[in-house]
Amino acid sequence: MRLSTVILPIHRWSEGQQVWRRAEELGFHAAYTYDHLSWRSFRDEPWFGSVPTLTAAATATGRIRLGTLVTSPNFRHPVTLAKELITLDDVSGGRLTLGIGAGGVGFDATALGQEAWSAKERAARFGEFVGLLDELLREDATTREGEYYSAVEARNVPGCVQVPRVPFYVAATGPRGLRLAAEHGQGWVTYGDPRGPADVPVEQAPEVIAGQLRKLAAACEAAGRDVGELEKVLLQGSTAEKPLQSVDAFVDWAGRYRELGITELVIHWPVPDSIFANDLGVFERIATEGLAQLG
Helix, strand or coil: CEEEEECCCCCCHHHHHHHHHHHHHCCCCEEEECCCCCCHHHCCCCCCCHHHHHHHHHHHCCCCEEEEEEECCCCCCHHHHHHHHHHHHHHCCCCEEEEECCCCCCHHHHCCCCCCCCHHHHHHHHHHHHHHHHHHHHCCEEEECCCCCCEEEEECCCCCCCCCCCCEEEECCCHHHHHHHHHHCCEEEECCCCCCHHHCCHHHHHHHHHHHHHHHHHHHHHHCCCHHHCEEEEECCCCCCCCCCCHHHHHHHHHHHHHHCCCEEEEECCCCCCCCCCCHHHHHHHHHHHHHHHC
C-alpha cells in the first residue's frame, strides 16, 4: 500500500514550494492537487491554477509523483489539456499522474457562462473527453469529430515522457465511469459514498467501498481486463471517518481498507481553520510511521 497527499493550491509560491518539498521529504508516494477554479468553502480565499502549481512543484522536487485529483471537463478541452499534460510530464521527468473525473455541479460547472449540465450529459461528455484525450496523448497527430469535443490535426510532438502516455486515474462510482476506468484507466479513484458523510455512518463506510470494488471488478471483466492491473485509490476527507486524529486511528483506518484491496491512500495536507484542519505534527508522524505500523 502507498500513501500520498493532496496539497490544495492555496499558497503563494514563496511559501507553497516549502510544502511540496516537505511532502517529498516525508516520503509520500505522490502529491496531488485539486483542479478547480475555486472550491466550496475556499471560494473567496486564495486559490491558484493546478497546472502552473504542479509545474512549479516539478521544478522544486525530484522524486515524488505529481498529479491532479481530479481534472474534469467542466472547464477543460482535451486538445489544450493534452498540450499542457505533455509539457508537465516533460518538466517533471515523467512523474505525472492524471486524476480525471466527470466533474460536478459546483462553481466550475458554470464559470464559463454555460448552463449546468445534467447528470446524463455530464457522463456523456466525460466518456467522449477521456477517449479523445487518450488518443491525443498517444498519437503525434489526431483528428476526431465528436458530439462535444473535436480535434483537427492536433499535434502533440514529442508526446509524453511516460509511454504510451501519462497514467489515467479515473474517479468513478457509477456504471459509465467504472467502464471508463476499466477501458482507459491505470488506476481508479473513490472518495467513498457520493451522498456525503452526513448520510453514511462510519461503520458502513468500508462496505460502500467494498461494493464499489466489486462493481469495478465486474466492469474490468466485461472489458477483458484484470482488475488487478488497476491501482485502487481512496481519497480521504469525504466521509465521517477521522483517520488523521492520531497515528493509531490512521493505522486502524488504513488496515481496514488495505484488506478490502485499496492500494493507495490519499490524505489532505492540513489547512488551519478549514474542513481540513488537523495537527501538522500528527500528520507528519502518520506520513513517516503510519504504513510501517501496518506490518
